[in-house]
Amino acid sequence: MAIDARLEGILMARLVLTPAGTTVPVEVELQPDRASGENAFRFRAGRDECAIEIIGSGEGEGRLALDGRVVPFYYATVDEQIEVWVDGCTYRFESAAATRSRRSASRPAHIAASGEITAPMPGTIQKILVGPGDRVAAGDALVVMISMKMEMTLSAPFASTVTAVECRAGRLVEMGALLVTLKEPADGG
Amino acid sequence: MFRKVLIANRGEIAVRIAQTLQEMGIRAAVVYSDADRTALHVARADEAYRLVGVTAAETYLRGDRLIEIARSCGAEAIHPGYGFLSENAEFAQACGDAGLVFIGPTPAAIRAMGDKISAKRLMQKAGVPVVPGWSTDGDADASTLRREAQRIGYPILVKAAAGGGGKGMRLVRGESELAAAFEAASRESKAAFSDHRVFLEKYIDRPRHVEFQIFGDHHGRAVHLFERECSIQRRYQKIIEETPCVALFPERRAAMGEAAVAAARAIGYTNAGTVEFILDESGAFYFLEVNTRLQVEHPVTELTTHRDLVAAQVRVAAGEPLPFTQDALSQDGHAMECRIYAEDPENQFLPSIGTLRRFLPPAGPGIRVDTGVTTGTQVSVHYDAMLAKLIVWAGSRHECLARMRWALRHFVVLGVRTNIEYLQHILAHPEFVAGRIHTHFLDEHPISIASADVSREALAVAAWASRGDGGLHLAGSGDGESDEAVSPWRSTRGWRAY
Structure with a gap:
């Protein structure tokens, strides 16, 4: 805290950002560089350091000068991520905290080692093919979903018993909603 | 009128x-x-x-x-x-x-072509080449199905009789997959078209999808407006279309155009329609189906023939003669269309829903954007995931590709995931650039859009955009809460300073 206090008024941002789709965080730092201009900063990303300037910024957009090159940018915060459009590509970043919480649950939505089958996409439950107590083999179809006219069958990841069905046919569900719970049979069971 | x-x-x-x-x-x-x-x-x-x-x-x-x-x-x-x-x-x-x-066309023409089974029989009778297959008007028992599939030879396609757009369609590589695919296609077809009938068709390796725009009027005139190549597909859904097709030299184009007009005449077709063919590597072409409507990809035809197909549809429907004759039609330059979808290429192309926080399509010479959304539009699960069609025209395919790349690079969409970068990667692929494309292109050349490089510019913007949140305030004063009311991160609190 002592070090932080010393930086008060100088350090604008010091963040650990994780580009979406990767697990490697990047530490970035932004410090005002008043001598060079009102919107000039020293920017550091990892070992890379340079001078930047933000020109003509408006709501969610602006121009960035970096190394003598000026590029337009757009950004928006969406869910727990910040989306940045620059140079024809959209980049997504999340904070270190969001990365940690996501990593602790970083299996694909519907492939559930825990036996929780969740919706991999928002959509409508078209058909439920199992009920509580049913025994299913690996690969058996459990639920059929439809979203934006695409049909998708969710199957059992391993041989198991259906312990609960948490959805109803015809209902809309959000991405990640729990649909079916499975339990692996005990050894010999 | x-x-x-x-x-x-x-x-x-x-x-x-x-x-x-x-x-x-x-x-x-x-x-x-x-x-x-x-x-x-x-x-x-x-x-x-x-x-x-x-x-x-x-x-x-x-x-x-x-x-x-x-x-x-x-x-x-x-x-x-x-x-x-x-x-x-x-x-x-x-x-x-x-x-x-x-x-649109008459109910009889829609009926005749809407049923893929009867359409194929009709075309066969009219002398239009068709793909080997098998169909039944009744329900199929398992043994007949197996026998017929064996006769046609794997791999085969199971397709919905009433289908289109890849719905109710399954690829079957061997007998073990047949029954499940038949059942799934049947169910999907029932849900989408209220018709469970499906049929079998020989699967042709590396075919091009080449379709011809046809037009008929109530005065006995029928013409074609040349081809569209729609080979770049993902899960049978077209994503890039262009015209002319690089594989058609004038004689083959003329032969296919004549077959398309013959198909139109065989059913007394009126208004706009599309005859779909597949073109194999040897140059042989087979009738696939007739779409009895205006196609999604009609703009590439409009840009190269300089005709308004919707205006022609309205005129023909009002009883006027077709506003063009075959001789008056020609192809000028090259046009290409990219379908911009709200989907996540990094997550199995699952639909991406949400509010469009920013929707800024490109504009400039030779660029046309057909869209129904704006910044602020809610993309929901209820309708199609297509946000826009980006269509460009240029004098040659080479220039057209350059223009499409430029246009994609200047298309800003924030708020939902899109396939824009995925499309950029396809357009940069040497095989695509060379025009060596077929409907299995994306299976054969999987496009990976994951990039190891994180743009320095993007990081700088992210840092700047989040400067009010957690940066100075959490690190410096230890009082992160006081500024939260004006922070864009208010609801997330996720950003941490170190």
């Missing part, structure tokens, strides 16, 4: 049709679901009528309500666009019965 036409559709195609109607001095009436109250097609129309409900079944598929609205608002004709009721013969019939002109 009509004074008012009801557009029985939504999204980009409703917007596009409204423009032509208004240019022709015809009032454009539209309908909207509760989810589409603030949609662009409503804003662009001269008048708009509510359809109570949200799902397609409650709204845009309610033929009875659409006819009621058309009659009560004084429209003389209905334009169905594509999808929804555009290929529904009963709806076309009901329009006629209610004294409304259905802007």
Whole structure:
């Protein structure tokens, strides 16, 4: 805290950002560089350091000068991520905290080692093919979903018993909603 | 000519049709679901009528309500666009019965071509080459199915008789997959088209999908407006279309064009339609199906023939002769279309829903964007995931590719995931650039969009954009809460300073 206090008024941002789709965080730092201009900063990303300037910024957009090159940018915060459009590509970043919480649950939505089958996409439950107590083999179809006219069958990841069905046919569900719970049979069971 | 036409559709195609109607001095009436109250097609129309409900079944598929609205608002004709009721013969019939002109082919032609099984038989009779296959009008028992599949030879496709757009279609590589694929295709077909019948067809390796735009009028004239190559598909859904097709030299183009017109004549086709062929590596072509509607990809034809297909549809429906003869039609330059979808290429292309926080399509010479969304539009699960069609024209394919790359690089969409970068990667692929494409292109050349490099510019913007949140305030003063009211991160609190 002592070090932080010393930086008060100088350090604008010091963040650990994780580009979406990767697990490697990047530490970035932004410090005002008043001598060079009102919107000039020293920017550091990892070992890379340079001078930047933000020109003509408006709501969610602006121009960035970096190394003598000026590029337009757009950004928006969406869910727990910040989306940045620059140079024809959209980049997504999340904070270190969001990365940690996501990593602790970083299996694909519907492939559930825990036996929780969740919706991999928002959509409508078209058909439920199992009920509580049913025994299913690996690969058996459990639920059929439809979203934006695409049909998708969710199957059992391993041989198991259906312990609960948490959805109803015809209902809309959000991405990640729990649909079916499975339990692996005990050894010999 | 009509004074008012009801557009029985939504999204980009409703917007596009409204423009032509208004240019022709015809009032454009539209309908909207509760989810589409603030949609662009409503804003662009001269008048708009509510359809109570949200799902397609409650709204845009309610033929009875659409006819009621058309009659009560004084429209003389209905334009169905594509999808929804555009290929529904009963709806076309009901329009006629209610004294409304259905802007499209006759119910009989829709019926004849809508059933893929009977369409194929009809074309075979008319001398148009067809792909080997097997079909039945009744239900298929397992042993017959196995025997016929064996005869055709794996791999085979199971396709919905009433299908289109890849729905109710399954690829079967061996006998073990046959029964499950048959059942799934049947079920999907039942859900999508209320018709469970499916048929088998020989799967042709590395074919090109080449379709011909046809047009017929009520005065016995039928023409084609050349081809569109739609080989770049993902899960049987077209994503990039272009014209001309690089694999067609003049003689083959003429032969396919003649076959397309012969197909049109065989069913006395009126209005706009598309005859789809597959072209194999040896140059042989086979009839696939006829789409009895305006196609999604019609703009590439418009840009190279300099014709407005919707205007021609309206004129023909009003009883006028076709506004062009075969001899007057020619192809000028090269046009390409990319379909921009709200989907996540990094997560199995699952639909991406949310609010469009920023939607800025590119503009400039030779660029056309057909869209039904704007910044602020909610992309929902209820309708198609296509946000826009980006269409470009240039003098040659080479210039066209450069222009499309430029346009994609300047297309800003924030708020939902899109396939824009995925499309950029396809357009940069040397095989695509060389024109060596086929319908399995994306399976054969998987496009990985994951990049190891994180742009320094993007990191700088992210840092700057989040400077008020957690940066100085958490690190410096230890009082992160006080600034939260003005922070864009208020609801997340996720950003941490170190």
